[in-house]
Amino acid sequence: MKNLSFIDKIFYLLNSLLATLLLLSYLLPFISPSTIPFFAVLSLFVPVLIIINLVFFVYWLIKLKKQAFLSAFVLIIGWFSSPPFYKISSRSSSLNSDVKVMSYNVKAFDLFTNKKNDAETENTGFTFIKDKDPDILAIQEYYQSTKILLSYPYKFIKRKNDKGKFGMAIYSKYKIVNSGSLDFKNTSNNIIYADVVKQKDTIRVYNLHLESLRIKPNEENFGQENSEKLLKRVTNSFKKQVEQTNLFLTHEQQWKGKKIICGDFNNTAYSWVYNQITKSKKDAFTEAGQGLGKTFNYWFPMRIDFILTDENAIVNQFKSFSEKFSDHFPIQAKINWK
The missing domain is CATH 3.60.10.10 (Endonuclease/exonuclease/phosphatase)
Incomplete structure (x- = not known):
């Protein structure tokens, strides 16, 4: 944080907050909305949180700052623990009996x-x-x-x-x-x-x-x-x-x-x-x-x-x-x- 400009410090604080929210969202599939209804609202905004964290990752990566590891870490956890946000490959086979x-x-x-x-x-x-x-x-x-x-x-x-x-x-x-x-x-x-x-x-x-x-x-x-x-x-x-x-x-x-x-x-x-x-x-x-x-x-x-x-x-x-x-x-x- 010492080597960051004032604007970058603000960005990193915002990045930290949104990365934390994304990390918490990985718990959503295991918490019934009847228990904590307010928390369930977050499930609607997970795609937005993923996109924002991707933007922050690219931003810090371009600037060659170690702060890029924060969003990268949270995104990697989601990659292995959550349904895919984006599918790169598809399956395109077909049978007459389909x-x-x-x-x-x-x-x-x-x-x-x-x-x-x-x-x-x-x-x-x-x-x-x-x-x-x-x-x-x-x-x-x-x-x-x-x-x-x-x-x-x-x-x-x-x-x-x-x-x-x-x-x-x-x-x-x-x-x-x-x-x-x-x-x-x-x-x-x-x-x-x-x-x-x-x-x-x-x-x-x-x-x-x-x-x-x-x-x-x-x-x-x-x-x-x-x-x-x-x-x-x-x-x-x-x-x-x-x-x-x-x-x-x-x-x-x-x-x-x-x-x-x-x-x-x-x-x-x-x-x-x-x-x-x-x-x-x-x-x-x-x-x-x-x-x-x-x-x-x-x-x-x-x-x-x-x-x-x-x-x-x-x-x-x-x-x-x-x-x-x-x-x-x-x-x-x-x-x-x-």
């Missing part, structure tokens, strides 16, 4: 019929899905409408109530022999499932939409809400996510066969929720993805939508698309079994 699965929070299809600036073609969210042609399509924030252009022989749609139009859906090219809903109380979120038959295999497909944080940064009134009120609402949402996660795990453990879990977790890969749900499972992005895997349209990379499989599955491909037909980006995986 199950192609897409998970998509469509935001009630409100942007799905928007036209791009093209005089000759109409590029909609429905044409996008048709072009990608998934065998199984899991939709969160479904909205019943005559404008829906999805052609599948089998589907399970669960609306929140008989008179409502909002809900969740699973579309399938394979026959659905069983389906159901966990029917969360006092919330618009839910988990549904469908058992599909592919040749001699029965595969359970879960579609999760865990409690929403109701943070909409792109809306005009964002930032006007009292910060204390906002924090209280977010921490309450995290508590609900704990209850919903426990309900899911209790239900999911009863199924011993092949399974695929899709959905919008409304939480990141650095959270307790993700850690609990992914135990004894494979994350398709971790297995076969590349890049940041961003799934939510925000200024920093947030991966809150996931496709998971049982441990016996092989993920041959994973893609996170950038098409903006919703506030979420669609993700897709090709899955097979040994």
